[in-house]
Amino acid sequence: MSVVILDYGSQYTRLIARRIRELRAYSVILPGTASLERIQAERPQALILSGGPASVFEPNSPRPAPGVLEQGWPVLGICYGMQYLAQYFGGRVERAGRREYGKANLVHHTGPLFAGLEGELQMWMSHSDAVTELPPGWQVIASTEENPVAAIAAPDGRTFGVQFHPEVVHSPKGMQVLENFLELAGVVRDWTAQHTLEHLIADIRAKVGDEKVLLAVSGGVDSSTLALLLARAIGDRMTAVFVDHGLLRLGERQEVEQALRPLGKALRVVEASGQFLSALRGVTDPEQKRKIVGREFIRVFEREARQLSAQGYRWLAQGTLYPDVIESAGSGEGSANIKSHHNVGGLPEDLQFELLEPFRYLFKDEVRELALLLGLPEPIRMRHPFPGPGLAIRILGEVTPQKLEILRRADDIFISSLRDWNLYDQVSQAAAILTPMQSVGVVGDERSYGYVLGLRAVSTVDFMTADWARLPLEFLDEVARKITRQVPEIGRVVYDITSKPPATIEWE
Numbered sequence: 195m196s197v198v199i200l201d202y203g204s205q206y207t208r209l210i211a212r213r214i215r216e217l218r219a220y221s222v223i224l225p226g227t228a229s230l231e232r233i234q235a236e237r238p239q240a241l242i243l244s245g246g247p248a249s250v251f252e253p254n255s256p257r258p259a260p261g262v263l264e265q266g267w268p269v270l271g272i273c274y275g276m277q278y279l280a281q282y283f284g285g286r287v288e289r290a291g292r293r294e295y296g297k298a299n300l301v302h303h304t305g306p307l308f309a310g311l312e313g314e315l316q317m318w319m320s321h322s323d324a325v326t327e328l329p330p331g332w333q334v335i336a337s338t339e340e341n342p343v344a345a346i347a348a349p350d351g352r353t354f355g356v357q358f359h360p361e362v363v364h365s366p367k368g369m370q371v372l373e374n375f376l377e378l379a380g381v382v383r384d385w386t387a388q389h390t391l392e393h394l395i396a397d398i399r400a401k402v403g404d405e406k407v408l409l410a411v412s413g414g415v416d417s418s419t420l421a422l423l424l425a426r427a428i429g430d431r432m433t434a435v436f437v438d439h440g441l442l443r444l445g446e447r448q449e450v451e452q453a454l455r456p457l458g459k460a461l462r463v464v465e466a467s468g469q470f471l472s473a474l475r476g477v478t479d480p481e482q483k484r485k486i487v488g489r490e491f492i493r494v495f496e497r498e499a500r501q502l503s504a505q506g507y508r509w510l511a512q513g514t515l516y517p518d519v520i521e522s523a524g525s526g527e528g529s530a531n532i533k534s535h536h537n538v539g540g541l542p543e544d545l546q547f548e549l550l551e552p553f554r555y556l557f558k559d560e561v562r563e564l565a566l567l568l569g570l571p572e573p574i575r576m577r578h579p580f581p582g583p584g585l586a587i588r589i590l591g592e593v594t595p596q597k598l599e600i601l602r603r604a605d606d607i608f609i610s611s612l613r614d615w616n617l618y619d620q621v622s623q624a625a626a627i628l629t630p631m632q633s634v635g636v637v638g639d640e641r642s643y644g645y646v647l648g649l650r651a652v653s654t655v656d657f658m659t660a661d662w663a664r665l666p667l668e669f670l671d672e673v674a675r676k677i678t679r680q681v682p683e684i685g686r687v688v689y690d691i692t693s694k695p696p697a698t699i700e701w702e
């Protein structure tokens with residue numbers, strides 16, 4: 195039983211899914227053109243048609259497969275989705291002069307979709323097409339000043355369209371609209387993290403059967419949670435591989451080995467720093483670095499798989515999350531290529547494994563909730579994320595053993611100071627970045643010429659957007675002093691005060 199979200203390419207599709215989960219219903223995102231059989235397999239209780247960049251009146255615009263809108267399922271169309279419903283059932287959509295971007299107020303709204311909501315409602319808009327004629331029997335149930343057709347309802351009382359985006363935070367009462375829709379659709383709302391867990395376990399068992407799984411584990415929260423999940427689902431048919439690629443932080447290998455000790459014989463630690471460093475030699479382009487790391491990871495896993503078992507392993511499990519997917523192009527789901535996460539866009543084309551990625555549609559805070567249920571120790575559960583390519587994407591430009599050494603010492607000072615000041619848990623992620631830039635200074639009356647080091651700390655919930663952390667000035671002062679004193683190669687320390695967007699969390 196599920197809410198099926200048909201995706202027409204909106205940037206917000208993932209947010210719709212997330213909101214539905216927050217409303218304790220189970221949801222699945224499928225491509226907007228998914229076949230009727232594919233949708234039926236999810237046993238939908240309701241459909242949501244997402245927004246999208248196309249216009250419904252263009253000849254090749256994406257649309258639901260034949261029969262999908264004839265099954266009697268309750269439907270909510272959002273933006274493009276609403277426009278499609280209007281056109282499909284006999285109304286008219288045009289590129290009208292009524293485009294709206296950003297905040298808009300519903301000056302009028304009525305009916306059960308808006309139950310519990312009174313007065314003007316702020317909703318987020320992003321469209322240039324508009325419904326100019328309603329299908330026979332349909333009604334307008336909301337308007338803005340600009341646009342008389344901001345929401346519509348079909349005569350069946352279970353099919354609705356909204357021109358605004360109820361799923362974004364800038365629509366403060368949007369959740370209520372979604373909740374009203376789920377109620378009207380009669381969607382069962384008993385979905386909890388425990389259900390997600392059971393669902394994931396059943397899914398893993400069904401997919402994997404009695405085959406074996408190689409798990410890429412990094413000691414981060416995602417892959418460690420996945421290790422516990424796989425242990426529950428398939429027991430000793432899982433082998434976890436932790437790669438020391440020479441791009442880890444100071445003491446990290448020992449820390450991770452210690453944390454993953456409960457996996458016992460199921461854990462393999464592979465030393466591969468020579469392999470990664472020589473593959474990265476002379477490379478300065480961030481995308482190229484990411485792809486090299488992605489490829490070398492896979493080469494290590496292939497080698498391990500061959501050594502561990504004559505028949506090899508069919509499945510490679512990774513702790514991939516939705517933000518990794520959405521930012522990597524070529525995944526079929528990413529809107530634009532922001533950066534190729536090593537585990538998604540950085541995978542080599544000749545990949546022999548089938549991927550098992552149970553968290554592919556989840557956000558980090560949701561994985562942390564699962565981690566709690568699975569009993570993952572608190573320090574790992576609340577650990578800051580550390581990217582798979584590690585220090586390779588925190589050394590801007592070429593990665594050399596000498597630069598790795600410098601960055602490791604500086605990063606260790608920053609992170610351990612955060613812990614000493616009890617600030618570690620107050621920021622979501624922190625990193626030191628070694629720039630290729632050198633600057634002039636004066637030490638003990640002598641001229642110095644050292645690297646510029648960037649410090650970055652952010653607060654975020656889902657890592658899709660982030661704000662720079664307002665760390666105390668006294669703290670930053672202490673860290674800068676310590677770093678320049680203890681790491682003489684660094685001549686200058688700067689603090690990054692850019693949010694995401696327009697920047698990203700990592701610098702490469």
Ligand SMILES: Nc1ncnc2c1ncn2[C@@H]1O[C@H](COP(=O)(O)OP(=O)(O)OP(=O)(O)O)[C@@H](O)[C@H]1O
Nearest residue numbers: 410411412414415416417437512513579580581582
């Ligand atoms: N050193 C490593 N050895 C083996 N696999 C790794 C390593 N680093 C990353 N991976 C794989 O790549 C995936 C994505 O890395 P990512 O850093 O996003 O997740 P994570 O390390 O599990 O969690 P976190 O984001 O909290 O660091 C991991 O879940 C893991 O499957």
Ligand SMILES: O=c1[nH]c(=O)c2[nH+]cn([C@@H]3O[C@H](COP(=O)(O)O)[C@@H](O)[C@H]3O)c2[nH]1
Nearest residue numbers: 534535536579580581582583657698699700
């Ligand atoms: O495993 C990973 N492989 C990668 O290639 C990668 N790139 C970014 N990140 C992490 O993703 C989150 C968002 O980062 P950005 O704002 O830099 O895109 C942050 O938590 C980043 O640390 C990665 N993790």
Ligand SMILES: NC(=O)CC[C@H](N)C(=O)O
Nearest residue numbers: 245246273274321322323
């Ligand atoms: N965000 C959307 O779904 C936009 C729908 C359509 N492309 C429009 O411009 O109106």
Ligand SMILES: [Mg+2]
Nearest residue numbers: 412414580581
């Ligand atoms: Mg990690």
